Amino acid sequence: MTDLQNREAEISQIVVTAAQMREIEERIFAAGMPVVALMEKVAGLISRRLEAMIPPGKSRVGVLVGPGHNGGDALVVARELHFRGYEVWIYNPFNKLKELTGKHLQYAQSLGIPCYQAVEQLRDCDVLVDGLFGFGLERKLKDKIAVAINELNTWKQPIFSIDLPSGLHTDTGEALGTAIRATHTFCLGLWKLAFLQDRALDYLGNAELIDFDIPIADVEAVLKDVAKFTRITTAKAIANLPLPRRPVTHKYKEGHLLLVCGSHRYAGGAILTALGARASGVGMLSIAVPEYLKPILVSHLPEALVIGCPETETGAIAHLQLPEKTDLSTFDAIAIGPGLTIDATPIVQQVMESKRPLVLDADALNILAQIGTISTLQKRQAPTILTPHEGEFKRLFPNIPDIQQDKVKAVSQAALQSGAIVLLKGARTLIANAHGSLWLNPNSTPALARGGSGDVLTGIMGGLLAQAMKKQIAIEEVVATASWWHSQAGIIAAQERTELGVDAFTLTQYLMQAIVNCH
């Protein structure tokens, strides 16, 4: 890789809060870079991107200007587009501007660029550029500016937001009163936390990072002693796949996974989980299911060792009946939960006692919540991964009340309290460990919002985990890689089949394509 590619790979993984971004910028200014020069550089980069995206000639560009440096960026963009031959109109309803922003406004007006205080004046513009507020916004928007943003959101033209859609909180992604619904957002310098949060997705449009050469040393200096947020990238995920295989190997060296899943009521969950595990390439796959399901599983996965277990009256697994000379320590990893039903409590308790890395999903999480999340996990002597959706999360951690307010905080607290690695499912999945670090999955598709798609994730994760136990890959990276793989398969399947065409079984059929495409 060239130095430039290395930088791109490194920068694309970093995620910062508003306070961290400000600290990084302050270091750059303290080192001698003038604020004016940085604004000129950043806005120059945005202008060039806009010139490539907005047809020249007949386009009228409306530029929304706020009181701070986000407005300053917007005014430099307005000036540059004016000189490139676009017709530019400015909206600025503020009486008090930061000094630099005021100077840029004065110059733009001296060039004859019209400037309006009423947003309606910009209604006929072909494109809008939003520079109202950036990472400096902390107070709720109200009155005239909130009304203006709500009005703008009813218009049809594309909106390009500078740094982030005005109104969004940089860290939580919450709309502070209201926020611009952008078509495209230019995130400046480093990815801000808001870009990886579910609640921001309706506002961001296509998000693009504009790298303006922040020295990595400054980023490292600021992030050195704090909990890290890592954006999961394709390059990192691919590097953490168990590829290439060593030439001299055998099936048990490539990981042995035990899946515990299924019931009379939920047979399909077991099949989907197993198909996810199959795609992971795991060396040996054992699947414990109720006796009644054994023939069905064998017919779908002839390569797997299917263990038929005694059943409860309701058709759940009553207890694990492993083959002779086998106990739970035989396996490199265990994944338990999909389709179990709540009647499988004894088996969850049994598996929790094993000293093997464990993925708990679905009903295993509901059972864990019933038997006591924290007290049970405290007794574990091996790593545990919990993969709840929001409902399961609330049952597991009833003492964490404000999950909606701040999911990043909630999932971090859950990991801290439980000592487990917690993957909170959603439109943008979050993963936290007990040391305060977080991994965020930036790309996914609503095509995955379908019954059974989480079961596939559990299978992939279990399979990767079993293989990772034979190698030197951190478990958090395995979890992040599984989440990436799941989403990528969904994205590719949705591209080929639309967002309606990605049922969970179909998803399993795209898992290989997702990684073949990257090699």
Ligand SMILES: NC(=O)C1=CN([C@@H]2O[C@H](COP(=O)(O)OP(=O)(O)OC[C@H]3O[C@@H](n4cnc5c(N)ncnc54)[C@H](OP(=O)(O)O)[C@@H]3O)[C@@H](O)[C@H]2O)[C@@H](O)CC1
């Ligand atoms: N540092 C740099 O040189 C670089 C920064 N860059 C750019 O600067 C942006 C950050 O600039 P920023 O810090 O000036 O804050 P910004 O986001 O423009 O908004 C804050 C302003 O809004 C005001 N305000 C707040 N709440 C309000 C409300 N509810 N209703 C009304 N007003 C409200 C607040 O006023 P005050 O709180 O003082 O009343 C303040 O004036 C960043 O996102 C990026 O685009 C890049 O060019 C790279 C170089």
Ligand SMILES: Nc1ncnc2c1ncn2[C@@H]1O[C@H](COP(=O)(O)OP(=O)(O)O)[C@@H](O)[C@H]1O
């Ligand atoms: N809107 C969405 N965008 C992206 N991914 C989604 C969306 N909704 C759900 N998903 C993903 O789909 C999966 C659903 O899992 P889960 O809720 O456990 O379903 P099930 O139990 O039916 O298998 C999770 O990995 C989740 O992150």
Ligand SMILES: [K+]
């Ligand atoms: K903005």
